[in-house]
Amino acid sequence: xxxxxxxxxxxxxxxLLAYGICVFQFPNMLSTRVAGNLLTDNAxxxxxxxxxxxxxxxxxxxLSVGAVIGFTTVxxxxxxxxxxxxxxxxxxVALAVSTAFGAAMGVVIHYLDVPAFIVTLAGMFLARGMxxxxxxxxxxxxxxxxxxxxxxxxxxxxxGRFTFVGGLMLLVFAFxxxxxxxxxxxxxxxxxxxxxxxxxxxxxxVARTTIGIYxxxxxxxxxxxxxxxxxTSAGYSLSAVGVELDTIAAVVIGGTLLxxxxxLVAGTFVGVIIQGLIQxxxxxxxxxxxxxxxxxxxxxxxxxxxxxxLLVVLSDRKRLLRNAPT
Amino acid sequence: xxxxxxxLRKAAPQLVCLGVILFFNWLAFPGFFDLRIQDxxxxxxxxxxxxxxxxxxILAIGMTAVxxxxxxxLSVGAVMAMAGAxxxxxxxxxxxxxxVLLSALAVGVxxxxxxxxxxxxxxxxxxxxxxxxxxxGRGIAQLITEGVIVTFNDPGLIFVGTGSFIGLxxxxxxxxxxxxxxxxxVRRTALGMLIESIGVNRSASTYAGINSRLLIVMxxxxxxxxxxxxxxIAAADIRGADxxxxxxxxELDAILAVVIGGTSLxxxxxxILMSVLGAIIxxxxxxxxxxxxxxxxxxxxxxxxxxxxxxxxxxxxxxxGWLPRRAPAAKSKEA
Numbered sequence: 001x002x003x004x005x006x007x008x009x010x011x012x013x014x015x016l017l018a019y020g021i022c023v024f025q026f027p028n029m030l031s032t033r034v035a036g037n038l039l040t041d042n043a044x045x046x047x048x049x050x051x052x053x054x055x056x057x058x059x060x061x062x063l064s065v066g067a068v069i070g071f072t073t074v075x076x077x078x079x080x081x082x083x084x085x086x087x088x089x090x091x092x093v094a095l096a097v098s099t100a101f102g103a104a105m106g107v108v109i110h111y112l113d114v115p116a117f118i119v120t121l122a123g124m125f126l127a128r129g130m131x132x133x134x135x136x137x138x139x140x141x142x143x144x145x146x147x148x149x150x151x152x153x154x155x156x157x158x159x160g161r162f163t164f165v166g167g168l169m170l171l172v173f174a175f176x177x178x179x180x181x182x183x184x185x186x187x188x189x190x191x192x193x194x195x196x197x198x199x200x201x202x203x204x205x206v207a208r209t210t211i212g213i214y215x216x217x218x219x220x221x222x223x224x225x226x227x228x229x230x231x232t233s234a235g236y237s238l239s240a241v242g243v244e245l246d247t248i249a250a251v252v253i254g255g256t257l258l259x260x261x262x263x264l265v266a267g268t269f270v271g272v273i274i275q276g277l278i279q280x281x282x283x284x285x286x287x288x289x290x291x292x293x294x295x296x297x298x299x300x301x302x303x304x305x306x307x308x309x310l311l312v313v314l315s316d317r318k319r320l321l322r323n324a325p326t
Numbered sequence: 327x328x329x330x331x332x333x334l335r336k337a338a339p340q341l342v343c344l345g346v347i348l349f350f351n352w353l354a355f356p357g358f359f360d361l362r363i364q365d366x367x368x369x370x371x372x373x374x375x376x377x378x379x380x381x382x383x384i385l386a387i388g389m390t391a392v393x394x395x396x397x398x399x400l401s402v403g404a405v406m407a408m409a410g411a412x413x414x415x416x417x418x419x420x421x422x423x424x425x426v427l428l429s430a431l432a433v434g435v436x437x438x439x440x441x442x443x444x445x446x447x448x449x450x451x452x453x454x455x456x457x458x459x460x461x462x463g464r465g466i467a468q469l470i471t472e473g474v475i476v477t478f479n480d481p482g483l484i485f486v487g488t489g490s491f492i493g494l495x496x497x498x499x500x501x502x503x504x505x506x507x508x509x510x511x512v513r514r515t516a517l518g519m520l521i522e523s524i525g526v527n528r529s530a531s532t533y534a535g536i537n538s539r540l541l542i543v544m545x546x547x548x549x550x551x552x553x554x555x556x557x558x559i560a561a562a563d564i565r566g567a568d569x570x571x572x573x574x575x576x577e578l579d580a581i582l583a584v585v586i587g588g589t590s591l592x593x594x595x596x597x598i599l600m601s602v603l604g605a606i607i608x609x610x611x612x613x614x615x616x617x618x619x620x621x622x623x624x625x626x627x628x629x630x631x632x633x634x635x636x637x638x639x640x641x642x643x644x645x646x647g648w649l650p651r652r653a654p655a656a657k658s659k660e661a
Contacts, residue, residue, distance in 0.1 A: 118637065
């Protein structure tokens with residue numbers, strides 16, 4: 001079991017090393033300000049990555065999350081600014097819609113037995129298209145409740161701000177860890193990702209679990225949309241383009257096997273923070289362009305996938321040796 | 327000729343679909359089928375559909391081979407951006423046209439080789455292997471163009487995107503030639519059957535003596551080549567390389583074209599011509615939405631509905647033998 005956790009430890013080690021290098025070069029990076037901003041700036045990515053972790057643990061993939069975030073921000077902005085709904089009510093509507101959307105994709109994936117890849121691709125087109133259909137303009141949200149939520153933070157020693165959205169992300173991660181490791185649903189997800197046929201034979205309710213997983217991913221994508229709209233004070237149909245890739249990258253860098261069955265929700269947190277760290281480093285450096293983020297994330301992805309592959313090969317070889325007749 | 331009739335029968339759903347779309351286009355715009363010759367080349371909405379659909383058709387040709395081998399290539403959009411960036415920056419640096427074209431195509435082949443090695447030698451899942459380049463590729467394209475949109479005025483390169491040959495726009499000619507060559511190569515030799523056998527069962531194919539590793543690398547390299555060609559056309563069309571937007575989302579269109587063409591995402595039987603037909607259907611739909619006065623925003627919704635309908639059709643026809651090789655046992659947890 002410990003070799004399965006190796007990718008997680010590797011991620012953690014790389015994060016600490018990278019942070020060490022950053023601090024060595026820019027001593028200011030070791031401050032509560034940077035830490036607080038890391039949490040705030042990556043809150044929406046972290047929240048959606050928790051959902052993606054469950055999807056990938058079950059052996060699936062969800063390409064629709066970025067589009068769902070964009071759709072949610074537009075829906076919320078329209079409900080608040082055009083129809084005068086209270087933000088809390090708008091949040092509830094948006095979360096209900098995104099959860100139902102995810103559940104519907106789960107239904108299609110399970111009952112029509114088509115690859116999750118293509119179903120969620122259709123979902124991505126649909127969600128992005130619906131957002132475009134509502135409006136292509138960026139709609140500002142100005143409501144005192146929004147100002148109140150945005151101004152909600154704890155002042156940390158050293159001037160950092162522990163904001164509401166950052167706290168929400170940590171809460172979601174705590175919820176995800178409990179759900180993955182201490183509930184029956186979590187065991188079902190791992191079983192499904194390990195081997196769907198065996199899971200079914202062992203009595204895992206595959207239909208209910210699959211639909212639940214995609215509903216959860218949809219719900220968290222909706223919640224990420226809420227956070228994104230709080231972060232930008234606007235709803236825009238083109239927001240969060242490509243976030244699905246960042247999310248998948250964060251999950252993989254966090255040590256979750258893309259074939260499913262192996263991984264930790266906590267690893268995803270480190271994966272998200274590593275991506276945030278790269279961006280922060282680029283900001284601190286000042287001369288590097290932001291597209292270096294993509295290249296470095298691509299390299300990290302490659303390194304982690306190669307590492308996982310190596311571990312699988314090694315463990316296979318060990319098992320072969322153990323089973324070999326002496 | 328013998329084989330044409332069953333071929334047409336198999337393509338009936340797609341041809342009917344294209345016919346219906348063209349009919350609606352004609353309803354929305356009565357001049358849709360008008361063709362005229364001006365300055366020695368054909369003009370008209372139909373030609374426009376073919377011209378705009380050419381890059382996706384080219385991508386779909388490569389993607390068909392990849393999907394038939396039970397893979398998928400998500401990096402084609404990013405490879406397009408990279409090839410366009412290379413072509414534009416080298417043209418600006420006054421390199422001769424043949425060298426520019428060869429270098430851009432070589433970049434595509436190199437990307438494809440990388441994908442192929444990851445899939446065939448490291449045995450990564452194709453989605454994951456090509457995801458790496460999909461994420462990093464645009465960054466590399468930005469690196470090449472140094473973050474700006476590189477524009478050029480070289481008539482030779484522009485000709486690739488907007489010129490015409492025997493009355494047809496150059497992209498259409500290139501796509502047609504590529505499709506023809508690809509079909510001849512895979513159907514007049516055993517290559518097509520080898521690809522299908524890898525897609526159905528790779529280890530069995532390997533045991534049967536097929537060098538599946540080499541073949542998979544070649545397939546991804548071919549897909550990279552197609553992506554680079556599409557990237558050159560896209561860059562030449564707008565006379566500039568836009569690292570951020572060139573080929574954006576086109577990997578999805580290419581996959582959609584292949585799926586519309588009836589090639590199963592689970593690998594196996596494939597048809598390049600049907601994928602090209604799929605690309606034309608997508609473009610006819612896009613054009614139809616534009617000329618019927620709907621805002622282009624409806625495009626994505628319509629596309630999503632089309633995918634869902636195809637999924638329903640494929641799923642409902644499981645027992646009917648429309649996809650004969652899709653036995654339940656073959657449904658692994660792919661994707």
